[in-house]
Amino acid sequence: MAVKDIMDALRKEHVDNTPLSELVKDIKLVGSTLEIVFRLPQKHLEEEIRRKTVQALESVPDVEKVNVRFVEGPPAQFLQAPVFQRRKVQGVKHLIAVGSGKGGVGKSTVAVNLALALSRLGARTGLLDADIYGPSVPTMLGLKGQRVYVNDQNKIIPLEKFGLKTLSIGFLLPSEDTPVIWRGPMLMKALTQFLFDVEWGELDVLVLDLPPGTGDVQLTLAQNVDMSGAIIVTTPQDVALADVRKATSMFKEVGIPVLGVIENMAYFVCPESGKKYYIFGKGKVLEFAQAYGLKILGSIPIDPQVAEGSDLGLPIVEAYPHSEVAQAFLGIARLVLEELNRR
Ligand SMILES: Nc1ncnc2c1ncn2[C@@H]1O[C@H](COP(=O)(O)OP(=O)(O)OP(=O)(O)O)[C@@H](O)[C@H]1O
Ligand SMILES: [Mg+2]
Known part of the structure; x- marks a missing residue:
């Protein structure tokens, strides 16, 4: 399955000791173009993430083109949900x-x-x-x-x-x-x-x-x-x-x-x-x-x-x-x- 292959490939590349797969906020595969949005943990990592993503996905046959975008903020913001909402x-x-x-x-x-x-x-x-x-x-x-x-x-x-x-x-x-x-x-x-x-x-x-x-x-x-x-x-x-x-x-x-x-x-x-x-x-x-x-x-x-x-x-x-x-x-x-x- 394409999405699994993509996530597996992204799991193998790391920035700042974090697998790319864990920074994925949004993924959309339309035909052979992958649009991918990452949460950007730190501003200066943009280029590195972009480069490693393209590199990682070279081996995934279903993906020919990759568009990378970013939203700011560490995943930690998710962790602050109040317990009573559960x-x-x-x-x-x-x-x-x-x-x-x-x-x-x-x-x-x-x-x-x-x-x-x-x-x-x-x-x-x-x-x-x-x-x-x-x-x-x-x-x-x-x-x-x-x-x-x-x-x-x-x-x-x-x-x-x-x-x-x-x-x-x-x-x-x-x-x-x-x-x-x-x-x-x-x-x-x-x-x-x-x-x-x-x-x-x-x-x-x-x-x-x-x-x-x-x-x-x-x-x-x-x-x-x-x-x-x-x-x-x-x-x-x-x-x-x-x-x-x-x-x-x-x-x-x-x-x-x-x-x-x-x-x-x-x-x-x-x-x-x-x-x-x-x-x-x-x-x-x-x-x-x-x-x-x-x-x-x-x-x-x-x-x-x-x-x-x-x-x-x-x-x-x-x-x-x-x-x-x-x-x-x-x-x-x-x-x-x-x-x-x-x-
Ligand atoms: N105790 C075991 N003995 C032999 N084979 C095993 C054993 N446990 C798991 N496997 C095999 O290892 C492979 C991976 O197992 P499984 O899919 O359960 O892992 P997973 O952690 O759920 O993987 P994913 O991270 O992709 O969800 C499968 O082929 C499974 O049949
Ligand atoms: Mg599993």
């Missing part, structure tokens, strides 16, 4: 967000399987794909190409799969490859509508799969929605941990309690010998969690069946409920319910 989603007891600072660490995989595990434990559960740039829930739940409808009261009816109620921007787009005009504010509106203008019914938990980073989506949610807490997903790699540190600080800054950390791709069990290999290193996540006073909710090994299940639309908790990975997700779900019931 609304509860009607009928939903607990809203939890699954996030990380970095892309590709397994947030969506975790969000989907955690939601299924919660449901298996008897909690009425929903899953909202809040990744408006690169939705993955339709594929992971085998719902690609499905559409949602609106009832007489103008409320969106979520889809249902494996006992979960679920919604994704993917269910509203004409097709995944359609060149769509994307505008930041419009998408943010879509996102809040996804929470408030939906017939969720009565849910114990609504799990939100966040896009990577600490950008507009996270801030919009933090500003508008009353959340019970956030779960942070990380891999033991140093780069991933550094990005998670940022996400943790953001959640703290906006007053969303961090329920705990899930270590994904923690180790690999050799099918022949049964030996555990700590491919990305051992113990780092624990160290990090301790430093921040965070709880480790569980560790998920690397397992080819996890990736396969996601691609086939049959998540591992559903496909192999007795596997080590599924059991790990059930253990995490139990801890999450305990944490939530304490609040």
Whole structure:
């Protein structure tokens, strides 16, 4: 999908240690011309941002021309929203967000399987794909190409799969490859509508799969929605941990309690010998969690069946409920319910 490719490319370039993707205020792709508006953190960075954007997007095939514009002001202005403006989603007891600072660490995989595990434990559960740039829930739940409808009261009816109620921007787009005009504010509106203008019914938990980073989506949610807490997903790699540190600080800054950390791709069990290999290193996540006073909710090994299940639309908790990975997700779900019931 073009927008995801664009955001991924922008994530790789940095100014002042901030990925360009996090400065994006507005994006519009019309044909092969990309119009992009950045929040300008400091006046003198204009040229650098412009140059790096053009450079980053050279490799994105759908984009031939780039027009860059700026609005002034650091993202921090978003953080000053008064807490009392945050609304509860009607009928939903607990809203939890699954996030990380970095892309590709397994947030969506975790969000989907955690939601299924919660449901298996008897909690009425929903899953909202809040990744408006690169939705993955339709594929992971085998719902690609499905559409949602609106009832007489103008409320969106979520889809249902494996006992979960679920919604994704993917269910509203004409097709995944359609060149769509994307505008930041419009998408943010879509996102809040996804929470408030939906017939969720009565849910114990609504799990939100966040896009990577600490950008507009996270801030919009933090500003508008009353959340019970956030779960942070990380891999033991140093780069991933550094990005998670940022996400943790953001959640703290906006007053969303961090329920705990899930270590994904923690180790690999050799099918022949049964030996555990700590491919990305051992113990780092624990160290990090301790430093921040965070709880480790569980560790998920690397397992080819996890990736396969996601691609086939049959998540591992559903496909192999007795596997080590599924059991790990059930253990995490139990801890999450305990944490939530304490609040
Ligand atoms: N424990 C695991 N074992 C094997 N493969 C995994 C595991 N966790 C995630 N993956 C695979 O890694 C890839 C990235 O996972 P996923 O899409 O869940 O990450 P993400 O953090 O949501 O990414 P994005 O930042 O793009 O939203 C997928 O192909 C997924 O199937
Ligand atoms: Mg994802």
